[in-house]
Amino acid sequence: MQIKKIIPCLDTKDGRVVMGVNFLGLSDVASPVELAKLYSDSGADELTLYDITASLEGRVMFTDLLKQVVRCISIPLVVGGGISTLDDFGSVIDHGAAKVSINSGALRNPELISKAAEKYGSGCVVLAADIKRVGDAYHVFSKGGQEDTGLDAIEWVKRGESIGAGELVINSIDTDGVKGGFDLPLLKAVCDAVKIPVIASGGAGCIDDFIELFTNLPDIAAGLAASVFHFGEVKIPELKQALKANGISVNI
Numbered sequence: 001m002q003i004k005k006i007i008p009c010l011d012t013k014d015g016r017v018v019m020g021v022n023f024l025g026l027s028d029v030a031s032p033v034e035l036a037k038l039y040s041d042s043g044a045d046e047l048t049l050y051d052i053t054a055s056l057e058g059r060v061m062f063t064d065l066l067k068q069v070v071r072c073i074s075i076p077l078v079v080g081g082g083i084s085t086l087d088d089f090g091s092v093i094d095h096g097a098a099k100v101s102i103n104s105g106a107l108r109n110p111e112l113i114s115k116a117a118e119k120y121g122s123g124c125v126v127l128a129a130d131i132k133r134v135g136d137a138y139h140v141f142s143k144g145g146q147e148d149t150g151l152d153a154i155e156w157v158k159r160g161e162s163i164g165a166g167e168l169v170i171n172s173i174d175t176d177g178v179k180g181g182f183d184l185p186l187l188k189a190v191c192d193a194v195k196i197p198v199i200a201s202g203g204a205g206c207i208d209d210f211i212e213l214f215t216n217l218p219d220i221a222a223g224l225a226a227s228v229f230h231f232g233e234v235k236i237p238e239l240k241q242a243l244k245a246n247g248i249s250v251n252i
Contacts, residue, residue: 003249004214005045005222006236007078007199008229010035012051012065017230030230033068039229040073042236045251047073048101048169048224051081063095070096078126084108089116093124101126101169104142107149110163117164126199127165129157131186132173138186145173153186154193161194168194169224172202177227179205182213187220197221204228207242214248 010017010032017030079092080101092100106113117125130145131138131153138153170190172183182203204225228234240250
């Protein structure tokens with residue numbers, strides 16, 4: 001059985017970890033460096049670091065924060081935010097990221113996916129998609145979930161896979177921060193459409209939500225969450241023990 005990964009996510013703004021609901025109403029949480037070390041020491045499988053306003057503000061990620069985080073962890077780091085060119089991609093890799101997450105930059109220039117995959121390998125290219133239900137369809141949103149691109153989400157992730165993305169992070173805007181469980185219908189639609197690993201993001205509120213995710217959607221590779229970890233509502237060692245007790249394979 002595929003080993004499932006648990007990935008805390010640090011959404012940062014102005015050098016601080018923030019959180020919101022449905023991508024809105026951001027509030028300050030903590031220091032990203034302190035949380036990164038805590039999660040690394042607690043048994044997280046990877047860590048994701050997003051500069052969530054970089055694309056909206058038209059700038060690249062703050063590399064000084066990236067360097068501080070890299071120094072204090074011993075797990076792979078996935079970094080995203082403001083990645084618009086191959087040079088941006090390379091800069092993040094040079095500063096210690098194991099993988100680079102691209103979102104709005106890929107929407108503006110899909111060729112960035114293929115060029116990055118060619119230069120660094122598909123395993124380093126993570127395509128993140130912020131997705132919201134619009135009528136009977138799923139649409140991709142850009143600029144931190146603020147702008148509806150009109151793109152069909154399922155067609156977009158299929159295209160991303162076909163041109164070189166090695167992983168997908170599916171961020172459900174509808175369930176983000178609500179803590180009512182992952183968006184299983186959306187995630188199933190994505191898993192049915194692609195063969196590369198799919199990481200579920202948005203909606204985790206308790207340990208049972210992770211159990212439900214991996215039990216109902218065995219093709220999901222990882223569960224990504226933020227506030228439930230930040231506020232200690234779910235502790236990673238306890239989560240992994242519960243997953244193991246339910247027959248879900250994890251690294252303890």
